[in-house]
Amino acid sequence: MLNHNFQRYYFTKQTLGQVYRKWEGAPYERPRVVRLKVEQTIGDGSGKRYAYIDTRQKPTRSVKEIISTLYQFGRKDAMPGIEEIADGTYIPNGGNNVSFKNCIQHPDTYYSGNKWHINPPEGFAYMNLWSMDNIKRSTYEEVDCTETVVVKTIYDPCPVGYHLPTSNAFTGFSLTGRNTQGVVGPTYTLFSNGKWEAPGWYFHTIPYPGPVDIEQGRIIIYFYCCPINVKKSRKDRLNR
Template structure:
């Protein structure tokens, strides 16, 4: 998808090509290296026909209201979103002729012809998006649903810098050191999944420069260089999704899910409080295990990061499946979860 990655002639820019004949939805990571081949910095390239914003787009950002009555304008898709495979079966008509065998002594029955019409039908698989570890800017490849509804998800096919194809293969996995060395290792090895569970275990402000608390809040987020969101967007604070239940808290009572319609491998959450307003879809995009990077439960549950930390070791997330919604649950920072960006 992305080729010809190189420094510009004046060495001020990184250049690359997305060919017209090969362009498609997808994600790539491009990087600048030093003379010893060490990555100095990397960037996420998200190739998509999705157009964020509120003007000139068929998928305008949605304004949601949380339980604390604070409003946030969020994207309608996850970062790194790719649409699911779609198969369309055209309408067709067939004729079936029947002739009943005559009973002894009776005249043969007249053949009858019936016309059977099969309606057109489209099957669309659940789309997928990239995963992120808390405090890191670089994405990890998304996953596909397991066969027959299995919770064992499938790694999307990905390609390394040499163009080698990796089919249902995990990214590199390594346990990073803690502290600032963890942040450095994340920068120099953007494609390596950190399996030390707590990440750096020290910094609270990697996704919000001003954050210094473990309390859930609606504080103004100051975007950092480690935020994976594109220009004009940032990760939202911890309270952002509290309006997705009528109580602002965990519930397994479906009447308290602030949703419209039935479970659809995700929920159509109301943007307003108490079953009011427009809706925005959050897919059940699964997660990557915080120790192994193995993708799990694609299509059956999801976790969405916020900027907040509940401790030095765990971040505040939205978690849901068909049986419960929890707007504020704390999970290990090395887990690979989804991101839904909000306007700056």
């Protein structure tokens, strides 16, 4: 993937914890061709004549349903992605009580609210939970995306040999390379709607049917890095 400055970053093709819930269709995705050659047993003075018969077959309709584990910022323990689980317990809204202590003692609880970025040292007032040497944060008004080498921490859920990327890897999500609150429209700068522009593809989103914010602890918001401030009205719905 290229960022706003056309620097190249490498990501896995499948997200961490991805599994297929349903996969129907042919084991191939491109059309297949079978060629049959018909040739004379005995030719004339000019030699044997032959011809080719090609049979083309398109792949059948493919249906793929996937699900993956999801992660809340700074936590190594995965969220299940569904509210009803077959075994054990899961609490989708633990309230505005996020802290190191609670996250370690209650890996089955998703915490909402804003204590993860205020009131240190109780909350997650830290920018380096997934990168030890990161000391910068970015806001809508002040952009501090960094290319600092990632020093993996114990809170990084990635397997051995992998780590979370630097913040600069995501600057290609906007036209300006800066954080933005805009989603669609001529005055906004966030790629959207699946259209193509010179820097790359717009990002197509699927609206969640109803108002969603971090105060509600909805299951849809496990990991959000854009937007940062999520205090939306009913018409300004956060997309998943």
